[in-house]
Amino acid sequence: MRLHVPLWPAVAAGGFRRYATYTTATVAGVFTNTVFGFVIAYTYIALWEERPGLGGYDQAQALTFVWVSQSLLAAGALIGGGFQEELQERIRTGDIAVDLYRPADLQCWWLAADLGRAAFQLLGRGVVPTVVGALVFPLALPGDPVRWLLFLVSVVLALVVSFALRYLVGLAAFWLLDGSGVNLMATVASIFFSGMVLPLTVFPGAFGEFVRVLPWAAMLQVPMDVLLGRHAGAAEVAGALGFQLGWAAALLGLGRLVQSAATRRVVVQGG
Amino acid sequence: MEGLRGYGLIVGMWIRATMAYRTSFFLMLVGNATISGLDFVGIFIMFRHVDALGGFSLPEIALLYGTSTVSLGLADLLLGNTDRIGARVRDGSLDTMLVRPVPVLAQVAADRFALRRLGRIVQGLAVTGWAVAAVDVDWTAGRVLLLPVAMVAGAAIFAAVMVAGAAFQFVAGDAAEVQNSFTYGGNTMLQYPPTIFTRELVRGVTFVIPLAFVNWVPVLHVLGRPEPLGLPGWAAYASPLVACVVLVPASLAWRAGIRSYRSTGS
């Protein structure tokens, strides 16, 4: 690859710094995640008291699911946020033509910037809710550093899948006048199929089987299962990470195809 | 009154503008109802595994869910845009509102009025309708009347939270999300019965920020369930009064916010 080594880290650092300046917004977001953590935690306690072992989790695991989900929500841009609306705005105003003629690849550029943003939100918005949850509720956080390391890898893959999907949503603006409909649908899908409403292991029957193989499962459910140690043995963990890697590769590849189609469109129309 | 008139004028204009793109509007309406409905799908899935949650059946929880959703939907439709006040302060567009002959709150609330938010209300009403039919309640006239009264009073309570949250943004500019935790977070809480939450939490949303009067207190009465804090019987009918009471500190906070803006300009 003919890229300058320091470019992508620099772009990512820019994304990180950009979000790091909004201190009040970060504090407010942490507060909101924590409030939701409490509310949902009590509903899960009631649910798992009625049905211990539901979805293969004990109560402590279910509570861990709640709090760590709240911690990952902003980083994964699971309920909106992130770059896609900015990308759509650049497409709508035609500024994208400038981006396409840059020597840096468009997809890599946005990926680096979005990972920078996610890194900040993982730290800025992720740590406090999980700590608060762990102080108030009995959580099933692993003591094994290897598990945490695997979780971190899984989170990074989850962020890439989330990016790849939102990149497609952003590029839709090349063909659609108004991106708000697509954005709304993308948000609906990500809220429901990621496991934020309920863990996907709780979804019943064939429907449950189906939602667990969709790309959104790679964005929250899989990292949670890696953290909670639901995968017995190295092979199963590798399978879970492979599942994420597969979706990441597929969606990034699709993004490249769509991007080159879009680029041709811009070139044909003269920018 | 000038405020209501100005609010009506601006809202009317936005509705006309929205209706110029009917297809897009209906799609967004459906999308809005869908997002709002996801929580209920979650509850529905829970009840595939259990028969009761905190001692409440699915129709009973549906009644709590529906009433709270309608209240939040109404407040969100009418005042939902007040959470953009921090951005308005930052980009200076609040100044342009201050030179118009209409109260600023009316302008802020009406700006970009989003009729698609009817989606949440319609979805909440649909769930309420199903719950009313399915729940085992002797529907006297008083009980039937209590539901719409509670919904409107509940909307006023949520509205007070939104106005107070907007006022808070004069102090902390980017803190729009804080009010979400009380409105959307509060709504999520009210969708479930109070029996599953700790006593402190229930006390907090009864006496500190009286969200309990949005639906818990009146709907528990309709369902013939004991109120967990042992409030007197008439409390079930007190939601409109509570709404009036909380609107006072909210509007005072708003005034203080505008005043501090006009003396600091930031």
Add this chain to the structure above:
Amino acid sequence: MGMDVDDVDDVRGVDDVGDVSDVGVVDDVGADEMGRGGGGDVLIELDGVRKVFDVRRRTGLLRREKRQVKAVDGISFTVARGEVVGYIGPNGAGKSTTIKMLTGILTPSGGRLRVAGIDPARERTRLAHRIGVVFGQRTTLWWDLPLKDSYGLMRRMYRIPDDRYRRNLGRCVEQLDLGDLLDVPVRQLSLGQRMRGDIAAALLHDPEVLYLDEPTIGLDVVSKAKVRGFLRELNAELGTTVLLTTHDLQDIEQLCERVMVIDHGRLMYDGPLGGLHTVGEGERTLVVDLETEHPPIDLPGTRTVKVEGPRQWLAFPAAESAAPLVAAVAERYPLLDLSVREPDIEDVIARMYAGRG
């Protein structure tokens, strides 16, 4: 945060210039009279008006330093009905703060302020019916809506009678050339088009005074000319009082008989433009692009300020016409292109201070 008064308090050694306002002060203004047309009665009245901001600056991770910044530091002046007044000064001098106090957006920290007999801070919405405001940097129009929807809303918001609305809108549409723009959403308008749209919006309710904060900033030459022409006619025909802040000396030259210069929150000059020029000894600059590099151009009455390859900068007295100079250059040198740069208002003011020694 984000105030334009950052360095107001590092006061340069400027002596108090005293009360420079010498416009006849009328004690009691018949505020509600609609006497228009520059009858000489006072419309705007400031007496010792001050505005102090508390600025909090972060000095450490948690520590914050609070200090007071005097954005407006005791300003007194009056503006009579029908006047067109230019209000100028460097960035952060207190121009915008003054306008914001005059419109009721900001409450003064001290002093007395009346517009049409109304205290703006106390009766903001009543005053709103009698003033028009245009902010150059931001629009008062509704961003996503067509221009005409914004106007329709203004009509009802200000309760403008039908015939008056039609007359005023017709006038603005014609003179500001808005006919083709009425159906265009504001966000699709160019800066110049938007500015014209904004000026029309501020005038539909027949305001007695029009405030313009940087009305020509960022506009192209044609748009600037259109805006200036319109304001001139507005004042001549309807007698509307105009108070404008600007960085563009041409705005002042073409519109204002009277200029006020503010710096560090204090009024430094109040009088005719000519007086300011004398004080400032303004120079204009002719920028010429020659075909090839040349030694510095030497023409009487000019001095060559800068040479950069084939481009040269020639300074000449602001009061003189550029035409003979251009002719002289074109005659003697292979000229490709040229442009005239107006003296920057800040240059003029800087020179003004230098002149005071």
